[in-house]
Amino acid sequence: MNRFNWWLVEAVSRSLDPEEREAVNGDLVESGETGAQALRDLLGLVALRQAALWKDWRPWLVLVVLVIPLGVLLSLVSRMMADFSAIYSWMYLNNWTWTYLTNAGARTDLVGYAAEISLRYLALFCWSWTAGFLLGTFSRRTIPVNGSLFCCALVLGELFEAPQYLGHWLILPRPLGQGAGSNQSGIYALTFYSVMFPLIIQMLLVVLPSLWGMRQGLRLGVLTTPRRTLLWMCVIATVTALGTENSVWWQVRTWYVRPNPTPVPHLPSLLTIAFLGPVGYWLAAGKTRSEISNLEISNLRRSK
Amino acid sequence: MLGEFEYLLLTAAVRLGDDAYGAAIRQEIEAATGRRCSIGALYTTLDRLEKKGLLKTWMGDATPQRGGRAKRMVRVNAKGVQAAASFYNAIAHMSRGVSWAAKRGAT
Numbered sequence: 001m002n003r004f005n006w007w008l009v010e011a012v013s014r015s016l017d018p019e020e021r022e023a024v025n026g027d028l029v030e031s032g033e034t035g036a037q038a039l040r041d042l043l044g045l046v047a048l049r050q051a052a053l054w055k056d057w058r059p060w061l062v063l064v065v066l067v068i069p070l071g072v073l074l075s076l077v078s079r080m081m082a083d084f085s086a087i088y089s090w091m092y093l094n095n096w097t098w099t100y101l102t103n104a105g106a107r108t109d110l111v112g113y114a115a116e117i118s119l120r121y122l123a124l125f126c127w128s129w130t131a132g133f134l135l136g137t138f139s140r141r142t143i144p145v146n147g148s149l150f151c152c153a154l155v156l157g158e159l160f161e162a163p164q165y166l167g168h169w170l171i172l173p174r175p176l177g178q179g180a181g182s183n184q185s186g187i188y189a190l191t192f193y194s195v196m197f198p199l200i201i202q203m204l205l206v207v208l209p210s211l212w213g214m215r216q217g218l219r220l221g222v223l224t225t226p227r228r229t230l231l232w233m234c235v236i237a238t239v240t241a242l243g244t245e246n247s248v249w250w251q252v253r254t255w256y257v258r259p260n261p262t263p264v265p266h267l268p269s270l271l272t273i274a275f276l277g278p279v280g281y282w283l284a285a286g287k288t289r290s291e292i293s294n295l296e297i298s299n300l301r302r303s304k
Numbered sequence: 305m306l307g308e309f310e311y312l313l314l315t316a317a318v319r320l321g322d323d324a325y326g327a328a329i330r331q332e333i334e335a336a337t338g339r340r341c342s343i344g345a346l347y348t349t350l351d352r353l354e355k356k357g358l359l360k361t362w363m364g365d366a367t368p369q370r371g372g373r374a375k376r377m378v379r380v381n382a383k384g385v386q387a388a389a390s391f392y393n394a395i396a397h398m399s400r401g402v403s404w405a406a407k408r409g410a411t
Contacts, residue, residue: 019363019374019376020347020376022363022373022374023325023326023347023363023373023374023375023376024326024343024347025371025373026326026327026366026367026370026371026373026374026375027326027327027330027343027370027375028343029369029370029371029373030327030369030370031327031330031331041342041343041344042343044342044343044344044345045342045343045344045347045348046344047344048344048345048348049348052348
């Protein structure tokens with residue numbers, strides 16, 4: 001337990017400036033405190049440091065403009081995708097029969113659904129990564145608080161089923177098939193599909209990629225102007241696609257809010273734009289990082 | 305005018321002289337007051353006093369008993385000494401004639 005507490009001390013102290021981290025960790029070791037006492041002390045310091053940062057207006061702006069909208073939106077999209085794929089998961093996993101493969105028509109359907117669900121999952125992963133990247137880049141030292149609030153917005157939104165109610169207000173599509181009167185109400189009567197499955201999707205495709213994106217955003221070094229432009233164009237396109245694809249665009253495409261049955265122009269899916277954020281990062285910052293690590297290796301060799 | 309904890313910190317740093325750094329100051333304050341001194345209060349107060357220009361801090365050497373980590377060394381400057389002296393004089397002046405100060409003078 002004590003070793004675990006000291007590991008936590010090391011982890012929590014990473015939110016401090018490098019010099020302060022060095023001095024504080026040294027003081028804690030020298031004072032001979034137990035891991036629990038050291039952790040309590042350190043948490044007090046981190047809380048005071050964070051409180052001081054929040055006296056500025058910028059963290060509040062990030063909270064209002066990015067953390068809350070992106071957290072709620074991703075919570076909604078995650079729930080929507082979980083509900084969409086739950087139908088097919090139940091159909092293929094709970095009712096598996098080899099006819100799905102032996103019958104040509106059923107096989108085509110299976111491949112088609114698998115491809116569509118994979119594309120949606122990948123898009124959700126990329127949206128979440130990009131949202132995390134944005135938070136990491138703009139929050140910087142306030143990331144412990146902003147990151148925690150973002151995760152709270154995701155998880156609490158899911159646990160309290162906020163998306164179902166917010167959906168009405170935010171003109172976002174309501175999760176598919178929810179409610180006793182829906183065609184798929186039998187599937188949601190199963191606890192796994194109504195509770196566990198959405199949480200698993202959210203954990204794997206939203207929370208983990210967001211945390212990864214935050215990490216990459218925090219580590220983003222100085223980029224040349226063309227690279228920075230490329231990166232931010234890709235990130236803005238991805239976030240715009242996240243907002244658009246899952247609200248008005250989606251509703252028009254699926255005729256969800258169409259007041260009358262007049263034909264509407266066919267609108268393409270924006271799912272593929274979701275990949276631009278991570279791809280842009282890879283193109284813009286990937287080479288820089290490999291250059292930095294090569295430089296570090298050559299410096300290390302020289303010092304030896 | 306200094307606060308109580310700021311005065312304690314400045315005084316501890318002056319008493320320690322060249323050996324004044326985070327953990328030593330903390331120990332000195334705890335020994336004098338008999339109360340726990342949190343590392344959060346210590347480091348935020350150090351920053352505040354440095355911003356006020358009453359002391360100077362810099363990163364010192366690493367020692368084995370600190371797991372090879374450097375110390376944040378502290379030196380109180382002339383302005384800090386003056387501020388601490390003013391605080392002490394104000395407290396001493398204010399305490400003249402009060403029962404607890406008289407008792408202390410008698411013992």
